[in-house]
């Protein structure tokens with residue numbers, strides 16, 4: 009309680025300092041609801057009941073969403089969990105994006121499909137705690153035992169007939185000690201959770217309200233853009249800004265360094281370049297035009313040493329200075345794949361199994377770098393002053409940015425305010441704070457509020473890409489076509505994709521997983537289901553080929569392996585629940601009418617995968633449309649435990665399916681001499697309306713297991729299912745992504 | 757710099773900008789109307805779609821000097837409170853994920869329905885394929901357009 013009061017004061021001071029600092033808060037974070045209108049007329053006498061709930065004496069009930077929103081709908085689904093236990097009607101609740109405050113609002117990290125999972129308990133507890141405090145306040149006010157007090161739809165009642173709104177008791181409740189160890193509702197008693205509720209910001213989105221970081225504005229704000237080196241492996245030598253400075257509306261052009269030489273990088277401090285040129289002016293168009301007038305000279309960086317912090321202390325990493333081209337990268341990978349690799353897991357005696365095999369199937373799969381291409385390009389607002397800093401914008405993990413901002417600005421954490429806007433997509437890209445730090449550096453130099461904007465070209469050419477991967481899979485079959493050995497050896501630039509303990513580990517007696525990697529100066533990072541997005545593609549199309557060689561139905565073959573993994577698992581640490589894995593396969597088999605005559609007009613591909621704590625299976629129905637393969641229909645089965653908001657969950661899965669089809673067919677970033685080959689949507693192809701399926705039928709396994717996320721899990725197996733349907737459509741196996749490339753090896 | 761009187765959403769606005777400035781940036785930077793979004797700047801994504809005399813137009817390709825007396829409508833001009841049938845349909849189908857592309861999608865859809873009040877799948881695909889949705893909400897967009905057509 010004491011701790012809480014201290015925090016209250018801190019957050020109050022933060023807010024009032026901001027309001028007094030002449031910064032116009034051009035956003036109203038209050039989501040649309042019936043109560044929202046009333047809000048404008050009330051004095052803010054918020055009574056805080058836990059960090060997540062605020063109630064005025066006029067009975068306006070506000071729930072703070074702790075995690076930033078990038079389309080996964082957490083701003084609706086997380087507050088629903090609070091409201092469930094608080095015992096209020098959903099349409100009477102006001103939802104607001106919370107401030108950045110990791111002490112009061114938890115980890116506040118959007119990524120890893122973790123929002124729902126990590127907040128499931130704390131948010132329901134917050135709701136239950138507040139409800140209990142309100143009941144306690146009523147019990148004390150009415151001098152009756154608390155057990156006699158019930159609540160319904162935000163009204164507190166006593167058997168004598170006395171009643172009060174939550175608002176009427178909120179002031180007193182806020183002074184009480186927070187109870188602990190409260191009983192939470194059983195799933196069968198849920199009123200809000202597991203009902204479909206509309207996006208709380210839907211109305212603002214369709215009316216074009218300023219929700220996104222790129223929309224943020226304050227009086228006196230300048231616009232900044234960056235000129236970065238043209239290629240990975242190049243750095244700034246010198247530049248002449250004379251002409252750019254003469255352009256109308258331009259305030260300054262200067263070079264700046266992101267990190268000082270002794271900077272120790274954390275995992276999310278990834279930066280593509282350290283020294284860049286900033287152009288700052290009054291408006292975006294003026295800055296864009298002036299930037300073209302900069303005459304810059306670039307030179308090779310040579311090998312660079314970076315100091316990375318890690319669990320075992322700091323390590324020095326050498327980043328090679330070579331200018332990489334996709335062709336050489338492919339050649340380097342092919343070479344490295346032949347060399348001995350690091351053993352990640354070994355069960356039984358794979359060497360002997362392969363030696364004794366009647367048939368060995370060996371296939372190699374390749375996938376390119378991918379750019380995130382969020383629709384809203386990277387951008388951030390920063391106002392850095394002598395003794396404090398305010399930064400506002402789209403960011404997945406403010407708690408990871410704060411320490412780095414502190415280091416580069418030399419400010420303590422409590423002098424740094426990070427506000428989270430709605431994000432126009434993330435897909436992992438906004439977990440890396442490069443653009444936040446750049447904005448801060450530029451504002452610091454300008455001594456003014458600035459908004460840094462990446463053009464689409466900037467966004468695509470100095471990305472933090474999905475790595476390039478390759479993996480060779482081998483299967484050993486005995487004379488009876490039983491799978492007796494399985495071997496995967498995978499690597500990438502600059503990391504390996506291998507998850508050694510995932511299926512089919514645990515289901516095959518003799519198993520070997522090995523990995524290797526090749527360092528690179530091309531910056532990489534998390535991309536929707538990191539590593540899994542490649543593994544599922546490769547492994548699930550390999551299993552399809554193995555099933556064919558075994559003469560088995562691909563679903564049946566997987567189910568048999570899963571049965572083995574359940575009844576008599578091989579090895580330890582198998583990283584999946586065989587029952588739940590089989591569950592999504594069975595559900596997708598049933599719902600897709602697998603093997604049914606009426607579906608014969610489709611070329612069908614199936615795949616399933618488990619990652620980020622949820623299970624997914626898809627059946628992709630492909631046709632030949634005017635000579636090109638086209639995915640017309642998809643059936644999806646998901647197991648993410650309890651589904652919080654079913655319609656929104658279905659939307660997520662539909663989106664992941666479309667994204668998966670798009671990236672499987674078209675996604676690719678290639679390089680020439682360190683320079684990205686694609687810089688906009690005219691050459692980097694994204695899936696469009698006419699290429700999306702006509703139907704995506706999403707089904708959820710009925711479950712009372714604690715809920716898990718959906719942002720990532722449905723995405724990876726789409727690639728495999730598409731590859732398998734392509735085989736049925738064209739008679740050819742597709743090993744190299746993107747699948748629309750004609751560069752497909754002919755096996756056998 | 758030159759002065760322009762531009763008709764936007766039924767009112768005339770005065771801006772003093774470089775003649776080459778695309779309407780996208782005039783709206784966003786000079787008129788504080790950020791509903792129209794920047795996605796690519798080269799007519800490839802549709803995020804910046806507005807109406808010019810009722811026709812869908814990529815505002816990133818429309819220099820302020822070319823507007824003249826033509827009438828511009830932006831997402832802010834459809835309705836204040838999501839009362840337009842297309843906006844309503846979007847809410848009914850809860851289309852948005854991140855939401856960033858949706859004002860462009862809605863403006864393209866409104867223009868489509870003006871010309872073709874009863875579009876079939878192919879009409880919708882033809883009219884909407886210039887609008888990218890990175891989150892992949894295409895199916896719901898299609899459904900919402902059909903719902904709006906009915907109303």
Ligand code: FES
Nearest residue numbers: 796797799802816
């Ligand atoms: S910003 Fe105009 S079409 Fe993309």
Ligand code: FES
Nearest residue numbers: 854855889890891
């Ligand atoms: S909803 Fe995110 S880009 Fe369309």
